[in-house]
Amino acid sequence: MQSAAPETELSGAPASAPGTLIFEQPLNERMRTFLRLDFLYNQALHHNEMANPWGSRAAMASLIEILAITTRGDVRSDVLKELESHLATLNEFQSRPGVDAQRLKTLVSNLLRLRSDLMSAGSAFLQPLRDSEFLNAIKLRSAIPGGTCEFDLPDYYFWLAQPDEARMRSFNQWLGLLRPMCDAIAELLWLTRQNGRTRQEIAVGGTFNITFERDNPLQLLRISLPASAGLYPEISGSHHRCSVRFLSWQGITTRPSQTANDVPFMLSCCA
Numbered sequence: 001m002q003s004a005a006p007e008t009e010l011s012g013a014p015a016s017a018p019g020t021l022i023f024e025q026p027l028n029e030r031m032r033t034f035l036r037l038d039f040l041y042n043q044a045l046h047h048n049e050m051a052n053p054w055g056s057r058a059a060m061a062s063l064i065e066i067l068a069i070t071t072r073g074d075v076r077s078d079v080l081k082e083l084e085s086h087l088a089t090l091n092e093f094q095s096r097p098g099v100d101a102q103r104l105k106t107l108v109s110n111l112l113r114l115r116s117d118l119m120s121a122g123s124a125f126l127q128p129l130r131d132s133e134f135l136n137a138i139k140l141r142s143a144i145p146g147g148t149c150e151f152d153l154p155d156y157y158f159w160l161a162q163p164d165e166a167r168m169r170s171f172n173q174w175l176g177l178l179r180p181m182c183d184a185i186a187e188l189l190w191l192t193r194q195n196g197r198t199r200q201e202i203a204v205g206g207t208f209n210i211t212f213e214r215d216n217p218l219q220l221l222r223i224s225l226p227a228s229a230g231l232y233p234e235i236s237g238s239h240h241r242c243s244v245r246f247l248s249w250q251g252i253t254t255r256p257s258q259t260a261n262d263v264p265f266m267l268s269c270c271a
Helices: 029-048 053-070 075-095 101-121 127-131 133-142 154-160 164-194
Strands: 020-026 197-203 207-211 220-226 231-237 241-248 263-270
Touching (some): 020 231, 029 053, 029 075, 053 133, 075 101, 127 133, 127 164, 164 220, 164 263, 207 263, 220 231
Antiparallel strands (some): 020 220, 207 241
16 A cells, blocks of 8 residues: 655644554654654653652662763754744745634744744753763763762762752753753754544555655655554555554563554554
């Protein structure tokens, strides 16, 4: 089966129904990086709000992984390029009939604000985190299983023993340095998801093949299934084509197997 590239829509994709699982597959390295950073940033926020030493440990682990990802390339530059691309796309809608002008103005204003915040942060906005001896010691020991025990990092153990408010305040300062980049990434991911047109498909015998138009590159593939279906997709491929196999969940002690049944699902290809 083949799929055509979706038309860009300003109206947005419908929200997922209750009891629905959405599986996402990035179709390029930039989107893969954005998804990972967004996941880690939200994980750090969640654990920091738990207001206990174990939550702070989990939040710190997410922060260390964010720093590891951002050292592999110029993520800030990639985010700014994507913001410019979306701004150019949205500006094209201004001359189209039937467009909600107020909503368009809000979207453009939000992107301009995020771009301004990220540009104001400067190219060295993460340098205080990278230069921190405290964080670098934790990063170094985190590569060792159990390497952040109190006998390995007594200063880390001392910090974890501080009052919850003081510890959370310190961590929020670190997150504040990441916020311009991570807020922009969250908005870009939202816009990318909105650009997808969702349609019903059927995987005959549990298999579905997708071919993308080369002239209209896509960034993200989204597959929606009822949680009660007991199935999940295994997706492989590239930005040119993808192959999807639906596997039957057999529990954690049994190897999953591909279903032989036809599987109805919702597919969204996002530019």
